[in-house]
Amino acid sequence: MNMKRLIIISMLVVLAGCQSKEQQEEAPQQETTSKMVEPTTVDTNPQQAFTTLGKVVAIRYADLSFQSTLPIMQVYVKNGQQVRQGQRIAELDMFRLNNTIEQQKRQMEQAELQMQDVIISQGYDPDKPSSVPNEVRRTAEVKSGYQVIKEQLAAAEHELQTAMLSAPFDGIVANVKAQAHEISKPGEPVCRIVSTKDMAVEFRVMETDLGKYSIGTKVIVIPSAYKDRQYEAVVSEVNPIVDQQGAITLRAKLSDVQDLFDGMNVEIIRN
DSSP states (O other), rough: OOHHHHHHHHHHHHHHHHHHHHHHHSSSOOOOOOOOOOOOOOOSSSSSOEEEEEEEESSSSSEOOOOOOOBBEOOOOOOEEEETTOEEEEEOOOHHHHHHHHHHHHHHHHHHHHHHHHHTTTTTTTTGGGSSSHHHHHHHHHHEEEEEHHHHHHHHHHHHTTTTESSSSSSSOOOOOOOOOBBBTTTTTEEEEEOOOOOEEEEEEGGGGGGGGTTOOOOEEEEOOOOOOOOEEEEEOOOOOTTSSSSSEEEEOOSSSOOTTTTTTEEEEEO
């Protein structure tokens, strides 16, 4: 009985071992190696935008000033006003200038009579200028004061011509410094006329980036004051000097712009 039980147990152990081996052979093997993930490349635009800062500059402007020390009768313009070529800007007291000219004309008539007397005293006929020697005529002009009065009259007439300031070209008025009833100061600007058709932006680029800004290159200009506005400019000048920071100054000409002022800060974008 014990022998039978031992034989049965042995047979059960052998059978269990065979089943375990069959299960191991049927079970699929699990893959333990991981696949290499390929890097994803982003398609970027090779034409990168280069940005720098600059300022608006007026290429063409004129500072208008009087040449006489006289009261200013009227100033006809104000800052920011658009003017046309030939438009009146300011004028001096014309009454005084006209009076001065009339007085000098009368003095000149008297000097001419005195000059004729001198010529007659030298034995010549003043009504026949070709017969009067140049030396005799010069002597008569000096003694009569004719030459001095003639120069004074010419100066007064020139003052009258320059007593009215007018716009030399179309533009915008800036830096108005004078007002009516002030005494004018010769050479001191009354105002400045800036041509809005001749505006540019001035900016600096590093020497290594100069090749991106050849003459004729178009750039986009965005004023700091108007972030929602864009203007187009074309590179027109390259200053052939590299400064201590390794930068070069360029200018790009703007089209006719009415709302950009000399000295404005801008952003320059090169696509």
